[in-house]
Amino acid sequence: MSRQITLAVALALIGAAAQAEVAPQEVAYGEYGAIEASLSGTPGDPKAGAEVMANRGLGNCVACHAVGTLEEVPFHGEVGPPLDGAADRWTEADLRGIVANAKMTFPGTIMPAFYKTTGFIRPGDGFTGKAGTEPLPPLLTAQQVEDVVAYLMTLRDE
């Protein structure tokens, strides 16, 4: 009996989480690419976001962007603009949209879409070079996007 109750509680929790999380195909982008609502329903953790941005297997944002506060991470790229002061230039909703799918904000940009799962040309299975099947897993989970956004919101010059 007590086990059944635990199970019921667990299912209810999963249900709540599933409701709060916005699937990649269901994201509502504003006219200029912003996303107002949280993708995960759970506030982002800036520390986890910094890790996602530095990690080659996750966001690897520093491959293209220099970030002054991530100075201890080696090799920052120069394909994209430095992100210092990003929170002075953009709102949280803007940044969420840029990370999830930057092409909605900057049409044709080289920046990959981190929360997109379909509509690719010759989609692969990760870095294997073999074919992948859409929908692919997004490059970042809903929570990882929120964590990155939380970190970007700490990047202020003023």
Added chain:
Amino acid sequence: MRQMLRTGAAWAALGLAGSAALAPTAMAQETNLVINDEIEIVTRAPAPEHMEYVREIFSGWEYRSPETQTLQMDDFENPGMIGVDNARADFDTAMGADGQSCASCHDTPEALEGVRAVYPKWDEAKGEVQTLEMQVNECVTERAGAEAWDYTGDRMTEMVALISSVSRGMPVNVAIDGPAQETWEQGKEIYYTRYGQLELACANCHEDNYDNMIRADHLSQGQINGFPTYRLKNGKLNAVHDRFKGCVRDTRAETFAPGSPEFVALELYVASRGNGLSVEGPSVRN
């Protein structure tokens, strides 16, 4: 160009420097590549007319560290020359039932001077564009009656390195018109297609961003005049189609196969972007 301009404008609006692709900054230093104090290599040249968005073309050598650059200036220091020596021996090795070797028809490797510079090239008899590897395999199978060599295997790559080495210093000059034009157009289309989950085309990295750092890598124009390249990273000679495969794989895409019609077309197109640079293979890269 539209995208480059737009990006440039966006960056300018943010008060940042324009992208290097708009105004190529000077390379690390203005050293010239001369091999064995003898063979002068053109590593910078005006872009061929067919290139719409690039004014000057640069060999990948320009973007390597001084240490790596130096390795290519002397054949005794160039580790790729070991493969060339292997192929020199292979050139005289009998294959197939009638005991024919490359030397039976071509005498010495030096007799093939100038060949590398014009491949890939239209083959009238076959009615298709052929890469140097395809031509070698045609000789191996049809003339010598032996088994085809693996397209990107060591034996093939070393032979291509030998054939390149005797043309070093000659200008790359592949034909893109006439019967080759259709294949060239197909290659161009592939060059500008944004493949994979990262939605990146060759042009995104090698046209819009050459001379920029992408993490620890200094992006070059992705020229192939230096192929086969000896890469310090994997310690061997690398074939062009293996490099293409690696770059496509890195976009999280399903790659094309070495020797596939798609990569043959892409090779013709990329080679033509280097028309005017010198044949440089086997080169040294990281």
